[in-house]
Each structure stands twice: as C-alpha cells, then as structure tokens.
Amino acid sequence: xxxxxxxxxxxxxxxxxxxxxxxxxxxxxxxxxxxxxxxxxxxxxxxxxxxxxxxxxxxxxxxxxxxxxxxxxxxxxxxxxxxxxxxxxxxxxxxxxxxxxxxxxxxxxxxxxxxxxxxxxxxxxxxxxxxxxxxxxxxxxxxxxxxxxxxxxxxxxxxxxxxxxxxxxxxxxxxxxxxxxxxxxxxxxxxxxxxxxxxxxxxxxxxxxxxxxxxxxxxxxxxxxxxxxxxxxxxxxxxxxxxxxxxxxxxxxxxxxxxxxxxxxxxxxxxxxxxxxxxxxxxxxxxxxxxxxxxxxxxxxxxxxxxxxxxxxxxxxxx
Amino acid sequence: xxxxxxxxxxxxxxxxxxxxxxxxxxxxxxxxxxxxxxxxxxxxxxxxxxxxxxxxxxxxxxxxxxxxxxxxxxxxxxxxxxxxxxxxxxxxxxxxxxxxxxxxxxxxxxxxxxxxxxxxxxxxxxxxxxxxxxxxxxxxxxxxxxxxxxxxxxxxxxxxxxxxxxxxxxxxxxxxxxxxxxxxxxxxxxxxxxxxxxxxxxxxxxxxxxxxxxxxxxxxxxxxxxxxxxxxxxxxxxxxxxxxxxxxxxxxxxxxxxxxxxxxxxxxxxxxxxxxx
Numbered sequence: 174x175x176x177x178x179x180x181x182x183x184x185x186x187x188x189x190x191x192x193x194x195x196x197x198x199x200x201x202x203x204x205x206x207x208x209x210x211x212x213x214x215x216x217x218x219x220x221x222x223x224x225x226x227x228x229x230x231x232x233x234x235x236x237x238x239x240x241x242x243x244x245x246x247x248x249x250x251x252x253x254x255x256x257x258x259x260x261x262x263x264x265x266x267x268x269x270x271x272x273x274x275x276x277x278x279x280x281x282x283x284x285x286x287x288x289x290x291x292x293x294x295x296x297x298x299x300x301x302x303x304x305x306x307x308x309x310x311x312x313x314x315x316x317x318x319x320x321x322x323x324x325x326x327x328x329x330x331x332x333x334x335x336x337x338x339x340x341x342x343x344x345x346x347x348x349x350x351x352x353x354x355x356x357x358x359x360x361x362x363x364x365x366x367x368x369x370x371x372x373x374x375x376x377x378x379x380x381x382x383x384x385x386x387x388x389x390x391x392x393x394x395x396x397x398x399x400x401x402x403x404x405x406x407x408x409x410x411x412x413x414x415x416x417x418x419x420x421x422x423x424x425x426x427x428x429x430x431x432x433x434x435x436x437x438x439x440x441x442x443x444x445x446x447x448x449x450x451x452x453x454x455x456x457x458x459x460x461x462x463x464x465x466x467x468x469x470x471x472x473x474x475x476x477x478x479x480x481x482x483x484x485x486x487x488x489x490x491x492x
Numbered sequence: 493x494x495x496x497x498x499x500x501x502x503x504x505x506x507x508x509x510x511x512x513x514x515x516x517x518x519x520x521x522x523x524x525x526x527x528x529x530x531x532x533x534x535x536x537x538x539x540x541x542x543x544x545x546x547x548x549x550x551x552x553x554x555x556x557x558x559x560x561x562x563x564x565x566x567x568x569x570x571x572x573x574x575x576x577x578x579x580x581x582x583x584x585x586x587x588x589x590x591x592x593x594x595x596x597x598x599x600x601x602x603x604x605x606x607x608x609x610x611x612x613x614x615x616x617x618x619x620x621x622x623x624x625x626x627x628x629x630x631x632x633x634x635x636x637x638x639x640x641x642x643x644x645x646x647x648x649x650x651x652x653x654x655x656x657x658x659x660x661x662x663x664x665x666x667x668x669x670x671x672x673x674x675x676x677x678x679x680x681x682x683x684x685x686x687x688x689x690x691x692x693x694x695x696x697x698x699x700x701x702x703x704x705x706x707x708x709x710x711x712x713x714x715x716x717x718x719x720x721x722x723x724x725x726x727x728x729x730x731x732x733x734x735x736x737x738x739x740x741x742x743x744x745x746x747x748x749x750x751x752x753x754x755x756x757x758x759x760x761x762x763x764x765x766x767x768x769x
Contacts, residue, residue, distance in 0.1 A: 240579070374598025378590060380580055384573045387542050389593040389644070390566030436580040 179433055179440045186432075186447035193454040194218050200462060217457060219359070220350045224411045224418070225425075225449035227362045230369060231407040232422030233429070233442050234400050237380045239309070242430065243485055245422040246291060246408045249313030250320060252417035254290045257320040258283050259342045263335050264327040276351045279342075280413045287409035295401040345416035345471030347457060358414045365403045369442075372396075376438040418471050420478020425449040427485060493518055494648060494680075499538050499548030501531075509534050510704040511548070516648070516682055521674055523691035523712075524684045526701035527725060532684045533574070533652050535701065539682075540571035540650050552648075566594035570646040572637055574653040574684075578625055584636045585621040588612060591643030607643055615639040615669065631662035638669065649673070651683045655690065663687075667694040692716045693737045700724050716740065732759050735766065 198214050232245050262279070298312055328336055341349075369376075375396060379386045386393045412418075429445035456473045460466060494516040501509040509531040516522055524532045537543035539550050541557060550557040552568060570591075588611060592604040600608075612621055615635045625633060634654060641649055651670075655663040667690060673679045685691050691698055691712070698715040700707040707724050708715055715721075716738040721729045729742045730752060741755065 374593075377598065378593055381578065381590060384542055384571070385590070387562075388540070388566065388571045389590060390563035391593075392562050430581075434581045436582045436586070 179435060179437075182432060183440060183443055183447070186444055186451070190447045190450040190454075193451050193458075197454050197458055200458065216350060216352060216355065217347045218454070219355055220347045220415060221453040221457060222450055223355065223359050223362050224347075224415050225421075225453050226366070226446045227358075227407040227411040228418065228422045229425050229429075229445035229449040230366060230442055231404040231411075232426045233438065233445055234369065234376065235404050235422075236426060237376055237438070238397055238400060240380075240382070242427060243423065243482070244310060244313075245426075246404060247412075247417065247419045247422060248317075249294060249309070250317035251287060251291060251408060251412065252419045253317040253320040253324070255283060255287060255412050255417050256343055257324045258286050260324040260327045260331075260339060263339045264331055267335070277354060280351070280354050280357075284409045284413040287412060288405050291405035291409060292402065295405065296398075342416065344469035345412075345418040345474070346469045347415055347453070348466065350415060354414055358410045361410045362407060365407050368403055369400075372400075373438045373442070377436060380436050380438075416471060418474055420475050420482055421449065421452070423485075424474070424478040424481050425452055427481065493553065494539065495551040495554075496535075496539055497549050497551070499535070499545045499550065501534055501538060501543070501546050508704050509538065509545075512701070512704070512706055513548075514699055514706060514709055516680065517697060518647075518680050519674060519678050520696035521670060521681045521683065521694060522697040522699060523695035524682065524699045524701060525686070525688055525691050525715075525724075526707065530701040531704040532701050534704075536571070536650050536652055536682065536684055537573075540569055541565070542571060542573070563594050566644070566646075568646050569648045569650065570641045570644045571650040572641050572652065572654065574656050580625070582625050583622050584617055584625060584628070584639075585612065587625055587636055588617075588621075588639045588643055591640040591645075594644065607645065611639045611642040614642060630657045631659070631665070634658060634662070634666060635669075638666065642673070646679075648680045648682070651681065653684050653686065655685060655687065663690065670694070688716070688721065688740050688742075689737075692740065713738070730755070732756070734759055735763070 197218065198211070202210055235246055236242055236244065259279075262282070294313070294316070298309060328339065331339070375386075375391050378389050378391050379393065379396065381389075383393045386396075425445045425448045426441075428448050429441055432448070433440045433444050435441070452474070453470070456470050459473060460468045460470050496512060496514050496516075498511045498513055499509060500507065500511050512531070512535055524536065526532055534543065538545040539557075541550075552560075557565065557569075585608070589600060589604070589608055591611070592600060592607065596604050612618055615638060617632075617635060617639055620628065620632060620636070625636065628636065638651075638654070641651075654666055654670075658666065670681050670683070671694060674681060683695070685695075695712055697710065698712050699709040700715055700720070702724050708720055716731060718729060718731050721731075721740060725742070727742060729740050732739050732741060732755065
C-alpha cells in the first residue's frame with residue numbers, strides 16, 4: 174500500500190513538473206514575437222531541467238553519504254569558491270579578459286577548478302575529520318567565508334565598471350545561457366546519472382551506514398569515492414552553467430524527504446528532481462512575469478531556501 | 493572453521509591488538525570476554541573485514557577472507573555491530589529485507605519473501621513488522637537487527653555486544669534465540685559480551701582478551717575459573733556452581749556483610765528448594 178502511494182506521488186509530481194513547464198512556455202505569448210519567445214523559453218526550460226536534476230541527484234546522494242540532511246555541497250563552500258573564481262578572473266585578467274568574456278572558456282575553467290576544490294574537500298577533509306559532520310560543516314563554513322572574503326576584497330579593488338560586469342556572473346540565473354554549453358552540461362549530467370542509475374539499490378544499502386553496507390557485501394569505501402566524484406562533477410557543471418543556487422539542493426531534497434517519508438532512493442532521487450524542476454520553473458515565472466526580470470532567480474531561491482534552512486535548524490535543536 | 497593468524501592493529505604508537513591468533517569452532521557459540529579496551533571489538537571488526545588490519549590473515553575454510561569477492565563473503569559471514577542508531581524512515585520488514593541483499597541485489601523474489609517471513613516469525617516480530625524502527629524499544633530493535641542477520645543466512649554470525657542496553661529478560665531472550673540458531677540451524681555464532689555470567693551460561697567456548705592479547709581460549713569450563721578470571725579482570729571473583737552453571741560473584745563482599753559461607757549456604761538452600769519443586 175505504501176509503495177502505491179509513493180508511486181502515485183511520483184506520478185503527481187511528474188505531471189506537476191510537465192504542467193508547470195507547459196504553463197511557463199505558453200504564458201502571455203505575444204504573437205508578434207512568437208518565434209523569438211518560444212525558443213528562448215525552451216532554452217531556459219532545458220537549463221532548468223538540467224540544473225534542477227543535477228542539483229537534486231547530487232544532493233540526495235551527498236546526504237546519504239554524510240548521513241545528514243542539512244549539509245549540501247553548496248553549503249560546504251562550493252558557491253563561495255565559484256564567486257572567488259569569477260572575481261579572480263576579472264581581477265587578474267581585467268574586464269576584457271578572454272576567459273571572462275568567452276563563455277565557453279569561463280565555463281570550463283570554472284568547472285575544472287570547482288571539481289578540483291570539491292574533490293579536495295571530499296578526499297582530504299572527510300579523512301581528516303573522520304566524517305564528523307559538525308566539524309565538516311564548520312570547516313565548510315570557514316572555507317566559504319575565506320573564499321567569500323577574498324572575493325569581496327578583490328571586488329573592492331576593481332573599478333566599478335568591472336564590478337558591474339562581474340555582478341552579472343555572480344547570481345544564479347537562467348536568462349543568458351549559452352546554447353552549446355547547455356548541450357555539454359546536458360551530456361555530462363546524463364552520463365553521470367546513468368552511472369548512478371544502476372546503483373539505486375546499493376545506495377539504499379549504503380544509507381544503513383558503513384558497517385551494515387560492508388556486512389551486506391557492498392564495497393562501501395570504493396563506492397563512496399566513486400559517488401563523490403560524480404557529485405563533484407554534477408554540482409560543478411550545474412554551477413558553472415548558471416551560477417550559484419546555494420539553497421536549492423537543501424530545499425528540494427528536504428521537501429522530498431517530507432513528501433515521501435521513505436529511505437528508498439528510487440523515490441527520493443526522482444521525487445527531488447521533479448520538485449527541483451517545479452521550484453525552478455515557478456521561480457523563473459515569478460522573476461520573469463512578476464518582476465519583469467528585475468530580480469535574479471537565485472535571490473528568490475535563496476530567500477525561500479534560507480528561511481527553510483533556519484526552520485530545519487530550529488526544528489532540529491528542539492528534538 | 494575460521495582460523496585467525498597473528499592479526500594486529502595499532503593506532504599511532506598504541507598496539508590495540510597484538511598478534512592475536514585463534515580458531516573458531518563450527519556449530520558452537522564462542523564468547524569473547526575481557527575488560528574494556530582489551531580489543532574485543534577491534535578483533536571482531538578485523539575478522540569480518542570492517543576494519544583493515546595491519547598484519548596477519550583470516551582464513552575461512554582455508555581460504556583467505558580478503559581475496560574473496562565482497563558479495564560472496566556476505567553469504568558466509570554476517571556481522572552486527574553495537575549501537576545501531578538509524579535516522580531512517582524504515583519499517584521492521586524493510587530492514588529485515590535488507591538481509592537478502594547479497595542474494596537478491598534489492599529485487600526480492602518469492603524465495604526471498606519466504607525467508608523474510610520465516611525470520612520475522614522466528615524472532616516473533618509479526619506484530620511489529622510494519623512499525624518504523626525508530627518507534628521500537630531497545631529489545632525490539634535488537635530483535636529486528638538479528639532477524640536481518642538470520643535472513644542473510646550465513647554460516648557464521650558475529651555479534652558485537654548484542655545485549656548492550658537490554659534488561660535481563662530481553663538479554664535471556666536474545667541468548668535463547670542464539671542457542672536455538674545453533675541447535676536448529678547449525679549456525680556458528682561469535683559474540684562479544686561483557687557479562688561473564690551470560691558467557692558462562694550460554695556459550696560453548698570462551699576467548700578472553702586482555703591488553704590486545706589472548707589471555708586464554710578454550711571451552712567455558714576451562715576459562716571460567718577463579719584464578720584465571722581474577723588475573724584477567726584484576727579483581728576478586730568467586731565462582732559458585734548454581735543449577736549446573738558456573739556463576740561468577742564479583743560484587744564487593746563488604747555489601748551486606750555476606751561471607752563466602754553465607755553465599756554457599758544460600759546457594760544450597762535455593763538448590764534444595766528447586767529440587768523439591
């Protein structure tokens with residue numbers, strides 16, 4: 174009976190995701206610029222689906238590994254590092270630097286550096302802190318603050334014109350996404366997910382913890398290393414494509430946990446991917462149709478996600 | 493039979509397990525006893541490959557444990573560690589089903605469901621099977637975990653302090669189940685246990701560890717002896733035979749001014765009354 178409800182919920186969420194996409198595509202179409210509007214909206218929808226799925230999948234797996242529902246790669250300092258990378262480019266290269274202006278070069282440099290940072294955090298800090306969640310969170314916040322402050326410091330030194338150019342890259346946004354990068358990210362995300370797909374069942378076993386997983390014949394340590402690489406690639410690709418969306422993963426995965434109340438990754442992963450798409454599409458509609466593009470999407474997501482984060486912390490401390 | 497040869501483990505300078513060798517007899521309950529920090533859990537974790545050892549080898553039916561595929565090993569050896577705290581929304585039945593993972597890889601067949609039903613019945617968990625694990629009492633949860641190991645259907649079952657945090661009634665219940673598993677299913681069970689009287693009453697063989705070394709290993713009659721136990725635990729321990737079991741009395745003898753004679757007399761009266769009844 175429980176299974177039926179979960180399957181139904183997935184179906185409802187999938188329908189919701191499709192409905193919200195259709196609504197976004199058709200809302201307030203202007204026949205005069207119809208041929209401009211449709212492709213431009215389709216491109217944003219594609220970016221939303223790719224990023225939404227990448228963030229949702231990576232956050233679910235990450236939280237299974239660290240056994241904690243308030244840690245996400247973004248909260249562990251990844252977003253600040255992205256801001257730091259963008260600022261460094263303009264600080265050292267100037268506003269006219271090739272890397273900054275060429276969106277492909279920017280994408281690849283950002284992505285490679287983010288993967289390196291994430292893998293460093295995962296490989297060394299996990300061993301160093303012996304997987305102590307509080308120590309990890311603390312170090313993550315310190316790293317985030319460090320890179321955030323370094324970036325702020327450099328931002329103070331650059332000219333106001335340069336800063337305005339920089340600012341465009343600092344907020345997560347789906348408005349100006351390069352089409353060829355969309356394809357590349359899409360392929361990266363698809364390949365990573367295919368790797369995870371055959372592992373849904375062993376992810377379930379891993380959520381029991383290392384001892385139980387080893388007992389049941391899962392090569393836990395090797396699996397964790399593989400999965401961490403996949404997480405690093407997914408998060409970095411998504412962030413390099415659209416910019417930081419700090420609280421997105423936290424928000425959608427926790428909602429999925431509350432909706433499904435199961436340990437099974439089939440439901441959790443697909444469910445959070447759907448919730449992620451719905452959240453982003455509605456967020457996009459709000460900024461595009463209500464605020465006429467005056468606000469960046471990441472600001473809305475972070476407002477809602479941040480409030481939810483505080484709520485989670487308060488609820489935790491009560492228990 | 494499992495043969496352990498010279499396994500060792502150090503953390504920094506400190507040798508936690510110092511060249512331990514032992515063999516585990518099939519179809520018996522073997523208890524591991526010893527003071528805190530003697531290395532009991534570390535030895536068990538190394539034998540069951542949860543923890544990497546620094547040196548030595550573990551042979552199961554003559555084959556090295558570390559050259560075997562993880563999944564095949566999971567059909568031969570199961571290990572249940574102490575303090576199983578899960579923050580998962582998972583029901584008793586779902587937890588027990590995990591025991592079939594080495595066989596089914598998560599896709600349960602009719603045969604798997606049959607084994608799961610059987611284990612749930614065996615551990616008397618029928619009424620709890622749809623409850624969430626975090627709603628259970630300590631004893632019920634321990635039974636659910638043991639049901640999971642039964643479902644795993646391994647020849648060797650390792651349990652690290654299965655009686656931890658259980659009261660007498662539930663402790664006895666768990667030990668009776670273990671004896672039943674040995675008797676009816678011919679399992680080989682190895683437990684780490686703190687209460688030497690449980691070890692004395694319910695096991696066949698006892699391995700005693702002290703400071704990372706084997707102090708003594710043998711049948712329970714060879715190990716439960718005053719001189720041996722006093723040396724291991726560094727305290728006065730008196731042993732009385734009550735109902736055919738060697739019971740260790742290790743409480744401070746100042747309490748209530750009980751002399752050894754009083755104790756002997758009391759034991760005899762109890763025995764007489766029991767016989768009369």
